[in-house]
Amino acid sequence: MVLNYIWIAFFLVAFVVAICKLVFLGDTGIFTEIMHSTFDTAKLGFEISLGLTGVLSLWMGIMKIGERGGMIEFFSRASAPLFSKLFPDIPKGHPASASILMNISANMLGLDNAATPFGLKAMSELQELNPKKDAASNPMIMFLVLNASGLTLIPVSVMVYRAQLGSANPSDVFIPITIATFVATFAGVLAVCFKQRVSVFNKAIMGFFGGISLFIAATVWLFNSMPQEQVSKVSSLVANAILFGIIVAFLIKGLRKKINVFDAFIDGAKDGFQTAVRIIPYLIALLVGIGVFRASGAMDFMMDGLRGLVSMTGFDARWVDGIPTALMKPLSGSGARGMMIDTMKNFGADSFAGRLSCILQGATDTTFYIVAVYYGAVNIKNSRYTVSYALLADLTGVIAAIFVTYLFFG
Numbered sequence: 531m532v533l534n535y536i537w538i539a540f541f542l543v544a545f546v547v548a549i550c551k552l553v554f555l556g557d558t559g560i561f562t563e564i565m566h567s568t569f570d571t572a573k574l575g576f577e578i579s580l581g582l583t584g585v586l587s588l589w590m591g592i593m594k595i596g597e598r599g600g601m602i603e604f605f606s607r608a609s610a611p612l613f614s615k616l617f618p619d620i621p622k623g624h625p626a627s628a629s630i631l632m633n634i635s636a637n638m639l640g641l642d643n644a645a646t647p648f649g650l651k652a653m654s655e656l657q658e659l660n661p662k663k664d665a666a667s668n669p670m671i672m673f674l675v676l677n678a679s680g681l682t683l684i685p686v687s688v689m690v691y692r693a694q695l696g697s698a699n700p701s702d703v704f705i706p707i708t709i710a711t712f713v714a715t716f717a718g719v720l721a722v723c724f725k726q727r728v729s730v731f732n733k734a735i736m737g738f739f740g741g742i743s744l745f746i747a748a749t750v751w752l753f754n755s756m757p758q759e760q761v762s763k764v765s766s767l768v769a770n771a772i773l774f775g776i777i778v779a780f781l782i783k784g785l786r787k788k789i790n791v792f793d794a795f796i797d798g799a800k801d802g803f804q805t806a807v808r809i810i811p812y813l814i815a816l817l818v819g820i821g822v823f824r825a826s827g828a829m830d831f832m833m834d835g836l837r838g839l840v841s842m843t844g845f846d847a848r849w850v851d852g853i854p855t856a857l858m859k860p861l862s863g864s865g866a867r868g869m870m871i872d873t874m875k876n877f878g879a880d881s882f883a884g885r886l887s888c889i890l891q892g893a894t895d896t897t898f899y900i901v902a903v904y905y906g907a908v909n910i911k912n913s914r915y916t917v918s919y920a921l922l923a924d925l926t927g928v929i930a931a932i933f934v935t936y937l938f939f940g
Contacts, residue, residue, distance in 0.1 A: 576810060720739075851877060882940070
C-alpha cells in the first residue's frame with residue numbers, strides 16, 4: 531500500500547513540476563522529455579531484468595547448495611548461545627528459539643524465500659508466549675529490530691545489479707556493506723537491550739559484538755592508513771577471495787552432507803530464472819515512476835536543495851546523490867532497489883554515488899514492510915517502540931554506509 535502511494539506521488543509531483551516549468555519558464559519541451567523518459571526507463575527495466583537472469587541463476591544455485599547442505603542449521607547452532615541471551619523471556623527449549631535462529635540465519639545468507647516462512651512461524655510461536663495478545667512482547671520487538679536492521683553476510687542482489695549495470699568489480703561493495711549492516715544491527719540490538727534491561731555484559735553478547743567491533747575497528751584503521759588506490763585493490767582482493775571461499779565452503783558442505791550438488795545448483799538456478807522473470811513488471815513500473823520524477827526536474831530540485839544545505843556547513847556533499855535509496859529503504863525494498871538502479875544509471879555503477887546507493891541498499895531492511903507483515907500475521911495492533919528502535923538502527927546504518935563509502939572509495 532505504501533509503495534502504491536509513493537508510485538502515484540512520483541507522477542503527480544512530476545506533473546505539477548512540469549506545469550510550473552511550462553507556465554513560469556516557458557519550457558515547451560518538458561512533456562516531451564518526460565514521455566521519452568518513460569520509454570527509455572521501461573526499456574532499461576526490461577534489459578536489466580533480462581540480464582539479471584544469468585547472474586541471479588548462478589547465485590541462487592549456489593545458495594540452494596548451501597541451503598540443502600545444512601548451512602542454515604550450521605549458522606543456527608553457532609549463534610544459539612548469543613540468541614539465548616538476547617531473548618531471555620523465551621523458555622529454554624521452546625520452538626520459537628529454533629524458528630528465530632533459522633530466520634536470522636537465512637537472512638544472513640540472503641535466502642529471503644527461506645527466511646520469511648521461518649519468521650512467520652517464529653512470530654506465531656512468540657504469540658503463544660505473549661501475555662497481551664494485541665501488543666508486541668519484548669522478544670517480538672527484539673526479533674523485529676534484528677530483521678529490520680538487515681544483517682546480511684552475502685549481499686547477492688546488490689552485487690547482481692552492479693554486474694548488470696556495468697561495474698568493473700561488482701563485489702567491491704561487499705566489505706563496506708558487511709561493516710554498515712553490522713553497525714546497524716549492533717545499534718538496534720544494543721538500544722533494545724538497554725530498553726528491555728537485558729545485560730550486555732555476558733560472554734556471549736560481549737564476545738560476539740565485541741569481537742566483530744574490534745575486527746571492524748582494525749579494518750577501518752588499516753584501510754584508513756592506506757593510499758586510496760591501494761584501498762580499492764586490497765578490499766577488492768579480500769572481498770573476492772571471501773566470496774569464492776564461501777562458494778567452495780558451500781560445495782564442500784554439500785559433499786559432506788552427501789547431497790547431489792549439481793542437482794541442487796540446477797534447482798536453485800531455476801528459482802533464479804523465475805525470480806528474474808517475476809520482477810520484470812515491478813522493476814519497469816518503479817523505474818518509469820522514478821524516471822518521470824527525475825525527468826521533470828523534481829529529483830534535481832530536491833537534491834540540489836539538500837546539497838546546498840550540506841555545502842553551507844562546509845562538508846563534502848557527494849553523498850547527497852545516493853541518499854534517495856536510504857530515504858526509500860524503510861518504506862519499500864522494491865522502491866529502494868529502483869532508486870539504487872536509477873542512481874547507478876545516472877551517475878555510473880562505479881561512481882561514488884552509485885557505490886553509496888548500493889551500500890545503503892545492503893545496510894538495512896524494509897522496516898515498515900517487516901513490521902506490517904510480521905505483526906499483521908499475528909494481529910498485533912500495538913507495536914510499542916518497535917518502529918522507533920528499528921528506525922534508529924536504520925539511521926545508524928545510513929551514517930555507517932556514508933562513512934565506509936568515503937573510507938573505501940574516497
